Amino acid sequence: MPDTMRALAILRVGEVGLVERDIPRAGPGEAVVRTTASLICTSDVHTVAGALPVPDGRLLGHESVGIVHEVGEGVTTCKVGDRVAVNAVTPDGTCDACQQGYTSQCGGPLGGYRFTIQKDGNLAEYFHVNDADYNLAPIPEGLADEVAVYACDMLSTGFIGAENANIPIGGTAAVFAQGAVGLSATMGAKLCGAGLIIAVEGIPGRAALAKQFGADIVIDPADGNVAEQIMDITHGGVDGAIEALGHPDTWEGCLRSTKAGGTISNLGYHGVEGPTLSIPLDAFGLGMSGKKIVTDLCPGGRERMSRLMRLLDTNKVDPTPMTTHRFAIGDVEAAFETMSSKSDGVVKPLITYP
Amino acid sequence: MPDTMRALAILRVGEVGLVERDIPRAGPGEAVVRTTASLICTSDVHTVAGALPVPDGRLLGHESVGIVHEVGEGVTTCKVGDRVAVNAVTPDGTCDACQQGYTSQCGGPLGGYRFTIQKDGNLAEYFHVNDADYNLAPIPEGLADEVAVYACDMLSTGFIGAENANIPIGGTAAVFAQGAVGLSATMGAKLCGAGLIIAVEGIPGRAALAKQFGADIVIDPADGNVAEQIMDITHGGVDGAIEALGHPDTWEGCLRSTKAGGTISNLGYHGVEGPTLSIPLDAFGLGMSGKKIVTDLCPGGRERMSRLMRLLDTNKVDPTPMTTHRFAIGDVEAAFETMSSKSDGVVKPLITYP
Amino acid sequence: MPDTMRALAILRVGEVGLVERDIPRAGPGEAVVRTTASLICTSDVHTVAGALPVPDGRLLGHESVGIVHEVGEGVTTCKVGDRVAVNAVTPDGTCDACQQGYTSQCGGPLGGYRFTIQKDGNLAEYFHVNDADYNLAPIPEGLADEVAVYACDMLSTGFIGAENANIPIGGTAAVFAQGAVGLSATMGAKLCGAGLIIAVEGIPGRAALAKQFGADIVIDPADGNVAEQIMDITHGGVDGAIEALGHPDTWEGCLRSTKAGGTISNLGYHGVEGPTLSIPLDAFGLGMSGKKIVTDLCPGGRERMSRLMRLLDTNKVDPTPMTTHRFAIGDVEAAFETMSSKSDGVVKPLITYP
Amino acid sequence: MPDTMRALAILRVGEVGLVERDIPRAGPGEAVVRTTASLICTSDVHTVAGALPVPDGRLLGHESVGIVHEVGEGVTTCKVGDRVAVNAVTPDGTCDACQQGYTSQCGGPLGGYRFTIQKDGNLAEYFHVNDADYNLAPIPEGLADEVAVYACDMLSTGFIGAENANIPIGGTAAVFAQGAVGLSATMGAKLCGAGLIIAVEGIPGRAALAKQFGADIVIDPADGNVAEQIMDITHGGVDGAIEALGHPDTWEGCLRSTKAGGTISNLGYHGVEGPTLSIPLDAFGLGMSGKKIVTDLCPGGRERMSRLMRLLDTNKVDPTPMTTHRFAIGDVEAAFETMSSKSDGVVKPLITYP
Incomplete structure (x- = not known):
């Protein structure tokens, strides 16, 4: 089991780089997921350009799926080894906004948007998930990771x-x-x-x-x-x-x-x-x-993710024609450059993991 | 039975006057109401100031109740002598917007707003009502006209x-x-x-x-x-x-x-x-x-008017403290001046009829 | 121009027959349509079996489209020669239920259901439409009558x-x-x-x-x-x-x-x-x-009919595989017998007109 | 600090009794509340009569408010000493039903109804609350406990x-x-x-x-x-x-x-x-x-409780005329008998605590 992982970070406003980091750990109620597929988002490009203030070194990404690597104390709805998808927005599920159904406004305006903005993102070989029972959605058995990953942001939004x-x-x-x-x-x-x-x-x-x-x-x-x-x-x-x-x-x-x-x-x-x-x-x-x-901003939560993936699983929608490009995580800098420059007819670059 | 009536007209932008006019007649599906109570609205003031283009001589007013004076061919839901209220907005009830429930957008944006804007208003001893079966709402037996008149615009809006x-x-x-x-x-x-x-x-x-x-x-x-x-x-x-x-x-x-x-x-x-x-x-x-x-703009129609008047009839609301002033129709010019200048603590001037 | 027409009537409970009748006339606000396509409904079968009390001789049918043959005084939204569809339910558009959006409950429970139940149905070469401005929906130019006819009841219901x-x-x-x-x-x-x-x-x-x-x-x-x-x-x-x-x-x-x-x-x-x-x-x-x-019961009105036909016109749905059988109006008795006995794998028999 | 408390238990179907019990403890995410006011509910009477199967000795009650006595690890929205109300229904906030807004159906039909049915109720000097961050609602400063307690079930239901x-x-x-x-x-x-x-x-x-x-x-x-x-x-x-x-x-x-x-x-x-x-x-x-x-069944959660108590706090509603009787917790058997027999014009008996 490795201790470190590769990930895409904002080095400073306007510059990104592939970095090596410690694999995150799961506290009570939390989980860590080993990533199997990610998509790069135009929001990542905006963030790198300085749209929202984030500290140098913060990891990018909020569209990833994978396999549960570690679960913290008290997590009951999933276990290590489960294939799971996680919405770009990861609400706590208990604040007033969440109880009213506005998961993306968790704790305040846009507050459910935690990846990159409030903590490291998930363009990384492993990533951390808060409130795992609220947010981790099992991927249906026959549904490929690189299809399911569209539910994280594109379909929800x-x-x-x-x-x-x-x-x-x-x-x-x-x-x-x-x-x-x-x-x-x-x-x-x-x-x-x-x-x-x-x-x-x-x-x-x-x-x-x-x-x-x-x-x-x-x-x-x-x-x-x-x-x-x-x-x-x-x-x-x-x-x-x-x-x-x-x-x-x-x-x-x-x-x-x-x-x-x-x-x-x-x-x-x-x-x-x-x-x-x-x-x-x-x-x-x-x-x-x-x-x-x-x-609105991308609504989150396991229940919605399950519905979105059901539409993929029963072929009611097929977003994969949007996958215009594929890159291994080792080439994620080139992937980001393609997305950033909107070159080569790119719509969504898919990132794969070993 | 008189042939003419008194009414408040826009003589030209910025100027109003009490005028004498022929009493309107009811065509098929239409009605004419003899007015018993009216309220002056800030919208009347805006219109006189030139907010919306209306021809000189157009009668003002859209908050009036009264007694049915004449019904046209085919009107089935009311008869001469009935006490009725009419919303400021008088939809036709058949256009696409009406069928979707947007009565104030009848036929196009703000199109349900006919009084003064598209035809003579009802600060007048008599007034004309299009689509009478859709628009005329009976006033509950124990409800005074000068209370019911608040349903026409203030409560609906x-x-x-x-x-x-x-x-x-x-x-x-x-x-x-x-x-x-x-x-x-x-x-x-x-x-x-x-x-x-x-x-x-x-x-x-x-x-x-x-x-x-x-x-x-x-x-x-x-x-x-x-x-x-x-x-x-x-x-x-x-x-x-x-x-x-x-x-x-x-x-x-x-x-x-x-x-x-x-x-x-x-x-x-x-x-x-x-x-x-x-x-x-x-x-x-x-x-x-x-x-x-x-x-939104004041939603119309008999069914809504009936619900608003029910709230008045069962004393769930009492808007009459807003009636800060009372004027006879003969003094409507002074009433308009009071409303226009917002003087003397005016909220709503009530117009009474002989 | 003929004076009479062929139609399918309930002769008495349990028995139907092709009959000859006077072509109906349009009063104020009404229309008469010359039929081009009809479908037979299981409800017709129920009615013949005595489910609801109707007088002997009442014409059957409530799923028909055609061409406007006559319009009564005051009809403004269509003219003679227009291709139109009419919902099985023909509300008046002005009653309280209609103003609340419950068109099929016009005037009382199930009251919008007029064809056959309250007046002659439209399995006939011509048929009468009340409240034409509320109920007649133009058929989009490229949409065939035998497709549009599915909007009348099947799609709406x-x-x-x-x-x-x-x-x-x-x-x-x-x-x-x-x-x-x-x-x-x-x-x-x-x-x-x-x-x-x-x-x-x-x-x-x-x-x-x-x-x-x-x-x-x-x-x-x-x-x-x-x-x-x-x-x-x-x-x-x-x-x-x-x-x-x-x-x-x-x-x-x-x-x-x-x-x-x-x-x-x-x-x-x-x-x-x-x-x-x-x-x-x-x-x-x-x-x-x-x-x-x-x-619910089949909701009516032109606005809804237009939306249903738009789905047909843009090929979002294609109900025509349900048309398992076709009969000319002269053979409508055989069509009814097929529907009544549910024989020969019937789903919907289409009736065509000369 | 005492170790034991008084509470009302179902001794067996048809029989209740005041019992002495250990004060419950708060695990991670949980809380224990010291009760200050309770109401007895007709549901308690049904349960004692055998409506739903519960083990002998189960404590009754689901309408109580009080002061936070202990909070478990990870609870962030309240602290010891806070005055709080808890709904009769205590959802976990994370199951699919909760994420869809059906808190009373948490985990399955009626599954949010835990007090008495799934664990001890709160007609007791202390009671346990699962998922405290989701369920504990602070009582507004000027609102008396014996008023706030109406929000737990009566107002919500x-x-x-x-x-x-x-x-x-x-x-x-x-x-x-x-x-x-x-x-x-x-x-x-x-x-x-x-x-x-x-x-x-x-x-x-x-x-x-x-x-x-x-x-x-x-x-x-x-x-x-x-x-x-x-x-x-x-x-x-x-x-x-x-x-x-x-x-x-x-x-x-x-x-x-x-x-x-x-x-x-x-x-x-x-x-x-x-x-x-x-x-x-x-x-x-x-x-x-x-x-x-x-x-429906009484919807729960802190956010709804806060809205219900706001209505009490601003005097929009006053349910206290329903408090027809008052008993100290030591006399709770008599209170239950009054409720059970619906004698003496009882509507709601209030239970007070020393």
Whole structure:
């Protein structure tokens, strides 16, 4: 049994590196997982760029699955050797927000987001999990690790975007931007019974994936005013518009393409566009058009993870076409560079472990 | 039977006058009501100031009750002589928005708001009602007209603000501004089971009414940062904050005083503050704190009106302390001036008819 | 233009016949449709058998689409020549139940169900539609009549069964019986995001259709206790169980195979099993296990019909494999006999018109 | 510090006695509370009568508050000396049911109900609390223990009955039986915004309390058919009917007095009326009238307890008129006898501690 492990760390703002670290230990109620598959996330890129303040040396990553390596005292729902998935968000399950069902807001705004932000992340050969009974979800027997790993963030985030969009059965949806989260939201809109799904995306490879995942129409923003096109196609706006980029233009597009009484469901991280976000009042009915704005961060917990993996296990969704690249953990720096530069048509780089 | 009636008209932007007009007639499915009580609304003041484009001569008013004077062909749910209330919003009941339950968005954004905006209002001795079977609600036998008239807009608007705020039973609410709509939202928060209601208001008379209507605490904005006080009192923010003014400061206060996962329920008309409304991203968790923004305009329809009047009839709420002034229809110009200047501690001026 | 039409009538309890009748006329707010496609429903069979009291000579049928033949005064949303679908339930849109969104309970329990029960049905070359603006939904341009006709009852009923079952995304569902309504509920469960769908059916052809429509597992009741098998497969019960037969055994199966906190969604007509329906208290947690029972009848209205047809138009669902038989209207007696005897593997007989 | 304590035990089916026991100890994540106030519940009476199988010697009680006496390793949200309330239901907070929000169904049907059923109850000078961080709620500073103790079961159970009844603002409610749970449901219906509350009760003292707690009308079952009276008063049935007795007559009354589309919310324990509960099909629209049946058991958890105590702390509700009797713990046998025999107009006997 080794004492140390390889992992990807933020060396300082703007720089990452493969490092060697001690394998973490499990205290009471906690667990340590030996990683078998990870995905790199655009959030990792944002964090390295300095979006949120983290100490130098902090490990990256929040999308990993693996095998239970150690369990702390009092853990009852899993044992060493179990294959498990862990959400990017790891709530404690007891705070007021968790008891109200807002697991990603555990202990305060965005407080459930612990990997990298509050402790080491899991782009590592081993990783630590708090509140193991609340957070460790067994991976169904026939489901491959590299498929299950999509449940950690992409499906949980993308699907909550669709769930929050209040799309009635057969209703209309627009999904702005088709990166991995947007593509997952497109899948989610289909799962939520949307009758017409309009994806907004200019990159041909992503547009093609959007169609494969359920989009009926893909609008390229280069082809003119997106919101006007959506208003025309839908005769007055969609039931639900999902913002999956975090940009003022897509945000405004959502507000302008939603019908009176419709919902704007935000998934995008709006941390780079200045201190405020603008609502155009004409598109908002001066605050009285019945429009709703709903926001969320990847909801966590074992119960939700089990549901997401069930959808993978029964082939209701297949996100693996998003795995455009594969790298061994030893090559994770190159993987990060690919994700960071958005080069080579990358959507999600999968990291494998020996 | 007279042929003409007295009514309050917008003579031109900024100027109103008592005018004489022909009594309207009822076409198929329509009705005409002889008015017995009306209230003047701050929206009337906004409209006269030019907030929304209406032709010169258009009659004002949208809060009136009375006695059915004429029914058109095909009207089945009421007859001449019935005492009835009519919501400020008069949906057709058949458009897609109505079928989805968004009556105030009938036919398009804010489209259910017909009085004054799309046709003559009802600060008049007689008024016309479209889609009478959908809109005319009988006033319960023991309920006085001057009480029932509060259901037309104040209760429907104020209560939907509270209903939309997603306050769990025993949860916490803040209501920003205690004009007639805010006071009604305070009543509504109590009716929706809030455990702690914080009202924000600087005018002593309104603060006193807020307490009478259910507020546990009233914060005067002159006494320091309101949102910080609310965050302290509630240890992290309210479940639901209701904006009842339509001002950037109260809007921002709502966003800053709501907990992660909480709801901002907007009632205010944001038509005078420029083309956009700003969301402070720090208070919004960069778009991921689970906060929701819900907006609405007075929901209409007979069924809702009946429920609102039931609450009046069984004394579950008593809005009449808001009736600070009374004027006969002949003196409606003075009433409007009082409302317009917000003088003499006015909250709602009641208009009576001979 | 002919004056008379052919139609299928109940001659007396237990006997049907092709009859000739005057073509109906449209009064104010009404319409007459020339039929292009119909489906026969098991409800028609029940009605002929005397399930509900109807006068001799009453026309059968409630699943038809066609072309607007006449519109009455005041109809504004469609015109002669439009291709339209009409739900089996034709609410007035103004009663309290309709204003609360319970269109099938228009005016009282089951009151929205007018065809055959309250007036002539639409297994006829022409048929009458009350409240045309509320009820007539245009058929999308590329959608064939014989596909659109599934929206009238099968999809509206089957899907509401799934919508009412409160299945969380990735949750588990069981659909008891796979007749046309059950098969539609299976499609609906998939549309509502179920992660595992268990169908219960003993007839091989229907079991195969269930798999085609989204069932992951089909249990044959002949192979042992169904509820026990579902409890085993799901480790404690499904999130939602849908009763699509109307039989004490499937009803009990639903109650026994639902988890604590789960929902039993009833679609079945329980009119032939005596005056009461039994809840086994051990499976109901003595009334405290958080189980919910939800019931419904095909919800109507143009807005819902448009959403259902959108799902057909964008190929999100394809119910046409249920069309096992086709008959011209002149042969409708043979079609009815096939449906009545459930012979020849019939699921839905389609009626075509010259 | 004493080693032993006094408590009320089930000596054998049908017999209780004051016993002396060792004070329990707190393991990891657990706590022990020194009791300051308790209420006796009708459920205790049922349990003693043999309703559920418990071993001889098991302590009774599940409605107690007190002061933290000991905390186990890892407990972070409270410390020795804190005044705390604990719900009758003490979920673990991590099982699938808890993560879905069904705390009373923790680990399986009714599984959150641990006191007396799965371990010693808390009619004792000290009691043990599992999962202390999830379950211990601090009592607000100014709130007396003998008021706070109503949150443990009466308010949580009665209010969830009203919350589950889906009463729209200003809607109509009926509450069948006005024992302590029914009276609490009446309070709850008022808190949920009901416009008309009809209580059903034949005992004059309870009828008077019902009026005091918000009932507009009290119907004595001795005065004729209750459901018919409710149908007359409401012109077709209530929005929500709450069963608060657990008897076939009140159950049937709920089904017969609810409108199409309305909700029957069951709180009653139906353990003594045979193996099944009957639904009259005529009142149930043959399973298609849109009626819903919702069931529940006292929901637990700190967050809900805090909301319930907030309502007490701000005087939104005052349940203390239900405290008809007071006994010291030394006289708890007499208290139990009073509750058991329902003598002397008892509603709730309060137990005090030295």
